[in-house]
Amino acid sequence: MAAKKLSVLLLMSMALVPGLASAEEILLDPINVSGETEAQHGTLSVSGEALEDLAPKEMSRLFAGESSVMSSVIPTGNKTYVNGLDSSMMNVTVDGTLxxxxxxxxxxxxxxxxALFKAATVKPGVVAADDGPRANAGSISYETKDAADLLEVGDNFGGxxxxxxxxxxxxxxxxxxLFGRQGGFEYLVYGDRATGDNYKDGSGTTYRGSAxxxxxxxxxxxxxWDNGYRLExxxxxxxxxxxxxxxxxxGDLTGAVFPLFDTEVKQSNYALSLKNENAAGGFSPEFHLGFSSSFLNQGNPSDPSYTRALWGGEVETWNGKVQNEFLFGKHSLxxxxxFFNQxxxxxAIAGTYTDPLTLSGSFGPYTEKTRNLGIFAQMRSxxxxxxxMSYGLRADYQSFTGWDGTKISDEGISYNVAGSYAVSNAVTLEAAYSQVWGGYELGETGIINYSFPWVNYQGMRAQETENMRIGVTVNTGNWDAHFALFRTDAENVRARNSADQAQASNIVSEGIDASLGYSFATGYLRGTYTYADVTEDGQTSSTTNYYSAQPVGHILALQGAFDVATDWKVGGTAEAALSLDLAASRLPAYEVVNLFAEYKPSKVEGLTVRAEINNLFDSYYVSRATQGSDNSRVLPFSEPGRSFALYATLAF
Structure with a gap:
């Protein structure tokens, strides 16, 4: 059956290529996928046509077709991994806010x-100094659309x-x-509501708590303003x-079924920025101030006889940046x-439930704090x-305060260098290296002192990471290909499974990253391959080892789309993971194929109708981004089985 699925996957790939033969018959504007991936030093940018073809409604679909980036299915349990490393090890921003x-x-x-992302950019491993602090294993930046991105030329209002x-x-x-503009002023407001039932996986199992x-x-x-300065x-x-x-x-524990909880999870993000959109010469100032919050309250149980203490927490972050770009001939500094304050x-929440003192813990709330001030310079020549070449330096000073008032501080230097050399018009060699001083990270605030009192803050050490990458890119116009070797070695990653705060681990991800793409007059087809060997303290990482890292192995992914007529587009994504041996178990192989057809009738301006068949073969599988598949005590959330989805959007 697996061979049959892979055969259909390959046939789907070939089915996209015949669009070449029809290119002369159906004369359409070329599809621009240059924003889909910026191959230099592994940077991946999902934007433009590729993002529109994905039409993601959940984060788990945003990077479909990209083998190096994975996200799990449940919104409240969703985590994003890049080459097996959790996004908590990266500098993550939304509209510039940390x-x-x-x-x-x-x-x-x-x-x-x-739904309204303009671009999602992943920089694995080596990043520039001006990408921000604590970019231990790289950075992820999400950018939302502006009114100007949605308005038609000449229009001042739309929806x-x-x-x-x-x-x-x-x-x-x-x-x-709803969005609009008047003179130099513009605005956008957006709201989205989703409700449903629990889903079924490919084996017919219904998962509680997935609605x-x-x-x-x-x-x-x-x-x-007319001079180009934009305040947003x-x-x-x-x-x-x-x-x-x-x-x-x-999904559940195999040995015990807990009640469901009326859980509230909330993530908030605010950003204030000022920059000159028309800046030229050596004066291009930029200012940013941001606030973000991550909140989780476990909520009351569905079974009032539940006796363990409830828990919850919130992490608030302020960050800001002031920078300028200076030009010196062919050099840009x-x-x-x-700064950031977190x-x-x-x-544990006091109430009618068992006092966690019975577990040697105690009631909260408790607070941890960290503050960071950085200075940076990045030269691009x-x-x-x-x-x-691109080369830069940053210096950071950070202070940390534990729940018991313990104060520690440290400072460190980070540096990076990356170079590209064009052997010919088609072939470019690339190499990059960085040493990152990442400072301290907060513990899990929801469970501070929950089971045991947290101790030994004085023994904490700042996280430090070494990243390297070497590769080659080939671009012949319609064809593009990329191959690279990468390694990230992170030391002093704060342990999640010990009350001793000096406990830390060493996490390494190393392997291969490759892609091959072809674009033609009516469409494109692109495949990616990732092999990541992820270890923690020298041992292959397990899926439940507190989630700083996930075992990956071999992953193949595919994305393609082409216009079959003026009003019609078809395409899809596919992913296949090879089986992976862990210390005491094996993660099974899986294959999944998702297809879509999109209709934009020329006679109804602004209308888009899209039909999808997701998980075409109704496969039972657990994504490599989901925890518990190698733990006999856990029933992991497998991905939804076959589903048919219908979307209708009207632009006015």
Whole structure:
């Protein structure tokens, strides 16, 4: 059966290629997929046509077709992994605002609504100094759309109204966006609501606590002066109010069935920025101030006889940056200062439930704090038509305060260097290296002192990471290919499974990253391959080892789309994972194929109708981004089985 699925996957790939033969018959504007992946030094940018073809409604679909980036299925348990490393090890921003750490290792670190994302950019490993602090294993930046991105030329007001339905979970989603501009002023407001039932996987199992109950908002206002300066304020929030598992990323425990909890999970993001969109020469200042919050409240149990203490927490983050770009001939220097203040408060909640003192813990709330001030400079140089370099330096000072008042501080230097050399018009060699001083990270605020008192803050050490990458890119116009070897070695990663705060681990991810793509007049086809060997303290990482890292192995992914007529487009994504041997178990192989057809009738301006068949073969599988598949005590959330989805969007 697996061979049959892979055969169909390959046939689907070949089915896209015949569009070449029809290119002369159907004359359409070329599809621009140059924004889909910026191959230099592994940077991946999902935007433009590729993002529109994905039409992601959940974070788990945002990087479909990209083998190096994976996200799990449950919004409240969703985590994003890059080459097997959790996003908590990366600098993650939404519209430039640094995101808060996770409250609980079983809960989400990225419950965002990607429906109005303009771009999602992943930089694995080596990043520039001006990408921000604590970019231990790279960075992820999400950018939301502005009114100008949605308005038609000549229009000053518009809107989008959408509805969708998924047959598996019976999830109904509705959304509305209104946007406009008047002179230099522009605005955008957006709301989205999704509700549904528990879904079934490919084996027919229904998963408690998987029903959609998600509300999202986004608002933006901006003013741009004639001289190019643009002042913008944005705010967004995603909130899940569903009945969830005690551990939101587990389907259940095999030895005990806990009640569901009226859980509330909320992520908020605010950003204020000022920059010159028309800047030229050596004066290009940029200012940013941001606030983000990650909140989780376990909520009351469905079974009032439940006796363990409830818990909850919130992490709030302020960050800011002031920088300027200086030009010196073929050299560009970006320099500035940045900061972040982060505070996490949480623990067991006093009430009618068992005092955690019976488990040697105690009631909260308790608070941890960390503050960071950085100064940075990044030079980008075009030494010749064939040779360019980017090299930078940053210095950070950080202080940390534990729940018991213990104060520690440290400072460190980070540096990076990356170069590209064009061997010919088609072939470019690339190499990059960085040493990152990452400082301290907050613990899991939701469970501070929950089971045992947290001790020994004085023994904590700042996280430090070494990243390296070497590769080659080939681009012949229609064809593009990339191959690279990578390694990330992170030391002093704060342990999640010990009351001793000096406990830390060493996490390594190393392997291969490759891609091959072809674009033609009516479409494109692109395949990616990742092999990542992920270890923790020298041992192959398990899926439940507190989630800083996930075992990956071999992953193949595919994305393609082409226009079959003026009004019609078809395409899809596919992913295959080879079986992976762990210390005491084997993660099984899996294959999944998702297809879509999109219709934009020329006679009804602004209408888009999209039909999807997701998990075409009704496969039972557990994503490599989901925890518990190698633990006999856990029933992991497998992915939804076959579903039919219908979307309708009207732009007015």
């Amino acid at each position: 995101q808060s750490d996770g409250v609980f290792h079983h809960a989400t670190t990225g419950m965002f609504n990607p 989008l109204a959408g509805m969708s339905f998924d047959s598996n979970s019976k999830t109904f989603r509705s959304n509305l966006a 959609a109950d998600l509300t999202s908002f986004l608002g933006k206002i901006a003013y741009q 304020f944005s705010g967004s929030e995603s909130r899940d109010d569903g009945w969830r598992q005690a551990r939101p990323n587990f 970006t320099a500035g200062i940045d 505070e996490g408060t949480g623990g 075009e030494f010749s038509d064939v040779f360019s």
